[in-house]
Amino acid sequence: MGKRKKDKNQKSKWTHHYRMVVLNDDTFEERFSLKLNRLNVFMLTLISAVLLIGATTVLIAFTPIREYIPGYADITTKRNSIELTKETDSIQQVLRTNEEFYGRIKMLLNGDITTEEYERIDSIAKVETDIETADLAPIKEDSLLREEVAQEDRYSVIAGAKAKTNFVFFPPIKGIISGDYDTEIKHYAVDVAAASGTPIKAAADGTVVFASWSAETGYTMLIEHAYGLITVYKHAGSLIKEQNDQVLAGEVIASVGNTGELTTGPHLHFEIWSDGYPLDPTNFINFE
Structure with a gap:
């Protein structure tokens, strides 16, 4: 009996009605009244809290107001950050490749191996x-x-x-071979003697990656071809093509000369390199 009475009292507390009255302070006239109980107040508070949380979530998730919340990163910002990271990685890879490529160019120019x-x-x-x-x-x-x-x-x-060289090399010039390819003396080229001003032609289709003056080798040109092949032309009298120019096999790119310190007469110093290793040009080209 005692327990039942206690439960009844608890229920009565939650369902007992109260009246909230709003009065005019001067005339004490009743302006508004509301009949409430504890259960109504609790449910109203709970529903209001749920609605407030839901509305806040919607505002944060689907409106620009979320960008003003400290520590919150915009989706676009995140996407841009990821794209920038990818681009940075790509740029670093390109830089490494360029460093390796220009290191190889330097080696070819200096004749180092x-x-x-x-x-x-x-x-x-x-x-x-x-x-x-x-x-x-x-x-x-x-x-x-x-x-x-x-x-x-x-x-x-x-x-x-x-x-790799399944295409035919075009003779850059015709003449007399005055210096043979010889790995023992580190002469990774053939020297072809010809009259000054004789046109020098591209040995194959490619892109000019270097065209400039060197104190030792005079006017020098490097052309990059398919399959990792590079041809080198040194001691030219003049250069017709410039760096980044596209050339075709047999197209005139320079003229024979006697420029640079390491020369004893008008000739073309011609090299072929494959992936950083020299090849004997006479295996691919008939110069006479």
Whole structure:
């Protein structure tokens, strides 16, 4: 009985009605009255809180007012930040690539090559000599194996570089070879003697990546071709094409001269490089 009475009293507290009256302060005339109980007030407060939270959420999520909240980043700002980060990474990659490329250009201009690269070139030259002098005639017992090894040796070492040059090089000039390609003395070019003023032509389609004067090599031009190939033209009398010009195979790009300190007469110093390694131009071009 006691518990039931207590529950009844609790319920009575929540449902007991009160009247809120608004009176005129001067005349005490009743202007407004409202009948309430605790349950009504609680429910009204709860609903108001839910509506307030919902309205605030909508304002923050779907209106520009969210941008004025401290610490809140706009979606557009986030997107722009991500795009800027991607662009920065791309720029850094381009810079690294350019540094590597211009480092290679500097190496070509100076004729520098590391010991490791020299040993690689020298080893390829020795393998080429061994293949040319070796007896590759297969015998009955191991004819298939020897044929496979012979093909592998010939094409993986010698023709590995030539595979990239599946287009024909155009002779830059015709003349007498006065200096051969020789890795032992680090002369990674052929010198072709010709009369001063003889037109020098592009060996293949490409883009001029360097065209300027050097104290040692005089007027010098570098052309970048497909497959990572670069051709170098030194000691020219004058340059016709400029950096970033597009050239076609056989197009006149310069003229023969005798410029620079490292020259003994009118000639063209011509080099071919593949991915940073020199190739013997006479393997691809007939200069005479």
